[in-house]
Amino acid sequence: MIQKNFIRWFETLSLEDVALVGGKNASLSELYRDLTAQGVPVPNGFAITAKAYRYVLDQAGLWDDLHQALDGLNTDNTRELGIKGKHCRKLIYSANIPQQLESEILTAYSKLENDHEGKLSVAVRSSATAEDLPNASFAGQHDSYLNLSGADSLLDACRRCFASLFTDRAIRYRSDNGYGHFDVSLSIGVMKMVRSDIGSSGVMFTLDTDSGFRDVVFITSAYGLGETVVQGQVETDEFYVHKPTFNKGIREVLSHRLGQKKIRMVYDVEKKGPRTTIVPTPIKMQEIFSINDRDIMMLADFAIKIEDHYSTKIKESRPMDIEWAKDGLNGQLYIVQARPETVVSQTRKDIVKEYTLNGGGNLLVTGRAVGGKIQSGVVRIIQNLNQLTEFKEGEILVADTTSPDWVAVMKKAAAIVTNRGGRTCHASIVARELGIPAVVGTGDATSILKDGQKITVSCASGASGTVYRGYIPFQVQETNLNQLARPRTKIMVNLGDPEQAFTTAMIPNDGVGLSRLEFIISESVKAHPMALLYPERVGDQKTREIIGRLTQQYASGKDYFVEKLSEGIAMIAAGFYPKPVIVRMSDFKTNEYANLIGGDCFEPKEENPMLGFRGASRYIHPDYRQGFALECAALKRVREKMGFSNIKLMIPFCRRVSEAEKVLEALAEYGLIRGQDGLEVYMMCEIPNNILQIDVFCKLFDGISIGSNDLTQLVLGVDRDSEKVAFDFDERDPGVMEMIRLAIDGARRNHRHCGICGQAPSDYPEIAEFLVRQGIESISLSPDAVLSTTKQVLQIEADLNRQSSCTA
Numbered sequence: 001m002i003q004k005n006f007i008r009w010f011e012t013l014s015l016e017d018v019a020l021v022g023g024k025n026a027s028l029s030e031l032y033r034d035l036t037a038q039g040v041p042v043p044n045g046f047a048i049t050a051k052a053y054r055y056v057l058d059q060a061g062l063w064d065d066l067h068q069a070l071d072g073l074n075t076d077n078t079r080e081l082g083i084k085g086k087h088c089r090k091l092i093y094s095a096n097i098p099q100q101l102e103s104e105i106l107t108a109y110s111k112l113e114n115d116h117e118g119k120l121s122v123a124v125r126s127s128a129t130a131e132d133l134p135n136a137s138f139a140g141q142h143d144s145y146l147n148l149s150g151a152d153s154l155l156d157a158c159r160r161c162f163a164s165l166f167t168d169r170a171i172r173y174r175s176d177n178g179y180g181h182f183d184v185s186l187s188i189g190v191m192k193m194v195r196s197d198i199g200s201s202g203v204m205f206t207l208d209t210d211s212g213f214r215d216v217v218f219i220t221s222a223y224g225l226g227e228t229v230v231q232g233q234v235e236t237d238e239f240y241v242h243k244p245t246f247n248k249g250i251r252e253v254l255s256h257r258l259g260q261k262k263i264r265m266v267y268d269v270e271k272k273g274p275r276t277t278i279v280p281t282p283i284k285m286q287e288i289f290s291i292n293d294r295d296i297m298m299l300a301d302f303a304i305k306i307e308d309h310y311s312t313k314i315k316e317s318r319p320m321d322i323e324w325a326k327d328g329l330n331g332q333l334y335i336v337q338a339r340p341e342t343v344v345s346q347t348r349k350d351i352v353k354e355y356t357l358n359g360g361g362n363l364l365v366t367g368r369a370v371g372g373k374i375q376s377g378v379v380r381i382i383q384n385l386n387q388l389t390e391f392k393e394g395e396i397l398v399a400d401t402t403s404p405d406w407v408a409v410m411k412k413a414a415a416i417v418t419n420r421g422g423r424t425c426h427a428s429i430v431a432r433e434l435g436i437p438a439v440v441g442t443g444d445a446t447s448i449l450k451d452g453q454k455i456t457v458s459c460a461s462g463a464s465g466t467v468y469r470g471y472i473p474f475q476v477q478e479t480n481l482n483q484l485a486r487p488r489t490k491i492m493v494n495l496g497d498p499e500q501a502f503t504t505a506m507i508p509n510d511g512v513g514l515s516r517l518e519f520i521i522s523e524s525v526k527a528h529p530m531a532l533l534y535p536e537r538v539g540d541q542k543t544r545e546i547i548g549r550l551t552q553q554y555a556s557g558k559d560y561f562v563e564k565l566s567e568g569i570a571m572i573a574a575g576f577y578p579k580p581v582i583v584r585m586s587d588f589k590t591n592e593y594a595n596l597i598g599g600d601c602f603e604p605k606e607e608n609p610m611l612g613f614r615g616a617s618r619y620i621h622p623d624y625r626q627g628f629a630l631e632c633a634a635l636k637r638v639r640e641k642m643g644f645s646n647i648k649l650m651i652p653f654c655r656r657v658s659e660a661e662k663v664l665e666a667l668a669e670y671g672l673i674r675g676q677d678g679l680e681v682y683m684m685c686e687i688p689n690n691i692l693q694i695d696v697f698c699k700l701f702d703g704i705s706i707g708s709n710d711l712t713q714l715v716l717g718v719d720r721d722s723e724k725v726a727f728d729f730d731e732r733d734p735g736v737m738e739m740i741r742l743a744i745d746g747a748r749r750n751h752r753h754c755g756i757c758g759q760a761p762s763d764y765p766e767i768a769e770f771l772v773r774q775g776i777e778s779i780s781l782s783p784d785a786v787l788s789t790t791k792q793v794l795q796i797e798a799d800l801n802r803q804s805s806c807t808a
Helices: 015-034 050-060 063-070 078-094 099-114 151-166 168-176 293-314 385-390 404-410 426-434 498-505 517-525 529-533 541-550 557-576 590-594 625-641 657-669 688-692 694-700 708-716 734-749 765-774 783-807
Strands: 007-009 045-048 122-128 144-148 186-192 200-205 216-223 237-242 255-257 263-267 276-280 320-326 333-340 351-357 363-370 374-382 396-399 415-418 438-440 454-458 464-469 474-480 490-494 512-516 581-584 647-651 681-685 703-706 753-756 778-781
Touching (some): 007 015, 007 099, 015 050, 015 333, 045 099, 050 063, 050 151, 050 186, 063 078, 099 151, 122 151, 151 186, 168 404, 216 293, 237 557, 351 374, 363 415, 363 426, 396 404, 512 557, 512 778, 517 557, 557 581, 557 625, 625 657, 681 688, 681 694, 688 694, 688 734, 703 734, 708 734, 734 765, 765 778, 765 783, 778 783
Parallel strands (some): 490 512, 512 581, 681 703, 753 778
Antiparallel strands (some): 122 186, 363 464, 374 454
């Protein structure tokens, strides 16, 4: 018998062999051949070449029948597409595998089996010759089969894979992306099965999938086989690792987020054919992370090596989309697929579109936001495939979850809302590719929303996606960053939400001028620090139970507070690294602290909290000093253990010089020594006494940041929380402006940095102009005001330059 050489082992292939074995097999082979020696484990296997696919069709004489079915097909006609696709698949599946090909497949399988200790199970995976390419992924378009053993099962799976080149979704995808149906062939990969059914699996990206931020590895994980993750059937655990600090030898997880992981896919040995089944995840397993920090670090190492290898090979930075699996028998991690990321990394970074809702509305559901857009439309709930033909162009698709079979309809949708799924689920991936907003993981959208209902879907508020009743007007502002110069005055951002860090960092900026620690505590920690230290003092049993659930994975409430707070800070520090990030120590008022979980047991009742127990006075008071120690421990961890030396500290509401001295002593006691390891400590300049004694305060601090909100209320004697006198609160008052001028002059006189981080420059262009003319060094603004203020500052600086030239 003449051998046709239809089989190629992974070790003999590389990225250059896409035309022979398809993108998936070429990529796996590249990894196996070149990266296993670098410690990136890839299961061994072989590829059945695309030549074998064409040989099957040649021997069965199917080409004319396939052309007759597909030539001139209108893929927008869902019914016709379904009929023709089914016919094509039946033709190919019914074709016999020729004897020569069958012999080569079984010989290779026997060799793989002999190299394996014990009974061998394999994964049989489709790999199209136009798959996993930089401009089109074809992800999920073709079929794969898991946990197969024996010759008959293997050959049957091969016929099914060949036939899957003509799934409805693949036919539509090729048509939409300009690929001819007969210009694409299909190869098959046969590889050792990883026992992740009793372990874990997931997907990781070498960039943030929402913002395109490239300095992180984003890892998702769940129990069981990876299909539930890829198909978006499960809410995964999520982790970030910061690449620049990792490459410096720091081995700390940037962020952990626990997913519900309510289901898992496992093997079903009683089932014929593809032997997998979905089972519930035990509650105790749901409540812990599906992989540990050691696994996360190893996966990050693999991801960075894979990205570096591909980028070096093609001489271009190449973010990657990688599938991994952890074998539950031996604890070994494996890479089972790697492809170029083809959506976020391909979007233009020089054009920024900012979406803003013009007003509020009746909130219906919330979930995870995909993208940053807003869209309105009419609800169409789809429960199963049979309803897809009912979907109309421009409607909002609402479903429990989506699958690759739904892509034709998803392309017609104005937005997508699902009950299940996370940021790497099918709905999320397709929404990004289509450039439409999606809110996933809402839990109950299909029961709350109604067919025909008018809604607005907003993903413009960071990680949280919202769905409102009715049509809410919104605006879109577009800026070409290539046409935007950088002003001399540093333009920084005010940011307290860690989940917005990567997106905000994409806006041109000079760092973070104000990161309010209390915002991070509210969002990431949620509980009062003293309640975490002394839960037994919390009188309400229900509240104690909530604290118990929050801290159940941690050795103590202290560990919970420090880790959650440090991760929140670190996410912001990572987004802007190595630019400065000024973190203001907590400045909750007593009524705000009381709103934290367990907080009402530790906070006094004050008639005017705005002027009461807040800021610096808390840090050295016996009632909160231990809470301050936890804040310091978190910041020390971020700077020293997590490697973010770009963090600077800022002390708010420091009334007197003696108070400032005691706070600096407390910082030093807790390991944060001004000047040590480059640590700078700033003061919020927001009390008239800070300005009247600025020469003395400047001896204690490295810089000041003017807080225009509190400074205004104290100069004018107006409680800014009081509705009765709100009309008297005006930062533009001449007295306030004079105090700001004196602060700037005082800082300059003492050679200290001077910035402003209040709301005034964001709200009033005339104040921004005043600040620039006074020579302030930095202006920190809310993210939505950064671009407009940058343009204004550039104009002001240009005017000053012209005036200076005329004078000269």
